[in-house]
Structure formats: structure tokens, C-alpha cells
Amino acid sequence: MNDQSELPALIADRCALFFDVDGTLAEIQPRPEQVFIPSDTLQALERLQAEGVPVALISGRPLTQIDQLAAPLRLPAAGVHGTERRGADGETVRLALDDARLNAIERELATACAELPGLHLENKQVAFALHFRLAPELEASARALAEDFAARHADVLVLQPGKCVFELKPRGASKGEVIRAFMQEPPFHGRYPVFIGDDLTDEAGFEAVNALQGLSIKVGPGQTLASRRLASVAAVGHWLEGLSKRQGESIQQLD
Numbered sequence: 001m002n003d004q005s006e007l008p009a010l011i012a013d014r015c016a017l018f019f020d021v022d023g024t025l026a027e028i029q030p031r032p033e034q035v036f037i038p039s040d041t042l043q044a045l046e047r048l049q050a051e052g053v054p055v056a057l058i059s060g061r062p063l064t065q066i067d068q069l070a071a072p073l074r075l076p077a078a079g080v081h082g083t084e085r086r087g088a089d090g091e092t093v094r095l096a097l098d099d100a101r102l103n104a105i106e107r108e109l110a111t112a113c114a115e116l117p118g119l120h121l122e123n124k125q126v127a128f129a130l131h132f133r134l135a136p137e138l139e140a141s142a143r144a145l146a147e148d149f150a151a152r153h154a155d156v157l158v159l160q161p162g163k164c165v166f167e168l169k170p171r172g173a174s175k176g177e178v179i180r181a182f183m184q185e186p187p188f189h190g191r192y193p194v195f196i197g198d199d200l201t202d203e204a205g206f207e208a209v210n211a212l213q214g215l216s217i218k219v220g221p222g223q224t225l226a227s228r229r230l231a232s233v234a235a236v237g238h239w240l241e242g243l244s245k246r247q248g249e250s251i252q253q254l255d
Contacts, residue, residue: 007217007228007239012053012247016188018179018205020197021059021069024219027233028163030134032061032122037069041237044244046073051247054088054187058175060160060167060201062124063092081160081169081201082178083126087185095170097126097156105153105168109145116141126170127157133164142166162199175201176208183212196236197226 019025026037049055056076057066063079063086070077078085086092106123109130113121118135119142121128130146132138146166150159153168160167179195182188193214195205206216206225218226219236230236 007230008215010192010194010215010243012048012243013051014192016054016056016183016191016193017048018056018058018182018193018195018209020175020195020199020202020205020219021057021061021066023163023198024196024202024233024236025057026069028133031120032065032129032131035069038237041240042070042073044237044240045070045075047244048247049073049075051244052187053247054191056182056188058082058178058195058197058205060124060127060129060162060169076182078175078178078182080124080127080173081167082173082175083170085178085181087182088187095126095172097170101153101156102126105149105157109149109168112145116145119145127173128168129162130166130168131164132166136164139164160201162201167201174204176204179205179208180212196230 022028022035025041026035029035045055058078059066060081061079063077063084066077066079067074076086076088084092084094109121109128113119116138119138120131122131130142132142143166146159146168149168150157156171157168158171160169183193193209193212195209196217197205198219203225209216216226217228217230218224219230230239
């Protein structure tokens, strides 16, 4: 059931916090490179990290882009829907993929996209995104193209629809799987998992957190497996600032 009631009060130092980026911590922009995380949100994440609350970012973006958006923070993170994951110890693990095969797919995709002006191909090295936000009339063509590639390369790629984008991601990559992996490691292990996301790509994460008896939060409207909801990116920022300030006050009371 999708319960849209008020969020329960949380004690931050008992939680493990997981956040999607685009559409959750940051407003979606016409092009991916225009996205930014507001400074107040970054400061709230920094306060939580400094106070020992485990925080991880889980995004369809590569780790390099996640780090650029979160700078100066360098948080545990999973990129490209879990294809690459950096733990709290700083070690990064990646799915093993055939570079020659991916390069051939990228060349073929680039040729096909060139015939559809307005369709933007983003090469994530281990995945590909077909963005049609600037040309919404191309949605059907983008879907057909993505479905064709997913069918012809079904042994290595799966189709992941999103907001104004169709992604071709490596088979086996899942936000749910990376949350489970994080929760088996310190400092996340033994804590109450909380995951906030906004898109279809986040539903696997909601499912995993629900199974772990945690708190799943959907940003914005739409059907979801999440148990709670926040209305907007601004609402996420406001909630996060409140959580970090309450945590800071509790720390001071203990001193």
C-alpha cells in the first residue's frame, strides 16, 4: 500500500540513509550536465556524515559525476544503477563487462540517434541513456530504439525506462541489490534503512528496503512500492535539513 501520511519521526544515528540524486536531491534539468544539488542540502548531508550517520548516494549516473555533484563530499555511492559501487572503506567494485562489445553497441547507437535530431545519447561507459526531454515527440521512437537494442543484446543489457529517458543498463545491475550489499557492511549493517527516490529506476530500491523493514519514500506523484511520499525535491531538502539539525541537537545534549 502507498501510505502518503506524514513521515515517521526518525532518530538519525540509528538510520542508514540512501538517496537517489536526479529528481530527489537535485531538480531535473533539460540536460544532465545542468543538474546541481543545492548548497543547503549538501550542508545537511555533510552534518549527518560528520555526526557518524551513514549516507550513500545511489544513482544512474557514473561515480565520477556523483562525486562532482556532491563535492566537496565523497560519500559511499553506487553508480550506473549499481554497476559500480564504492563502499565506506573507499574501495570500488564494478561489474565485469566486455569493453569491445560495449564500444560496438555505442557506435551503433550513435548512428541510430543521429537519424533522430533532438534525441541525446549519453554514454555512461557501462550503460547508455537515450534522453528525449528536449524532444518529447521522440518518445515512441526512443522507446522503439531502446527496445530493439535491449532485445538484440539481451545477454548483457536490460531496458530501464525513466523520466524522459530510456536506459540500457548491464544485466544484473539494480539499486535494490546495491542497497542490500551496503546493508551487509559497516557502518550500514544493523541500522534502519531509509531510501528516497523518485523514478521507476528506484522501485527496486524501495522493494529491497521494504523487505528489510525499513522506510521507503517516493518523491512526487505516481504509482510506487514506497510506503511514504514527499511532494518535491524542495520537500526532500527541507526534511533532510530538519533531520540533520535534530541529530546535531541530540549530539549536543549528550555532550
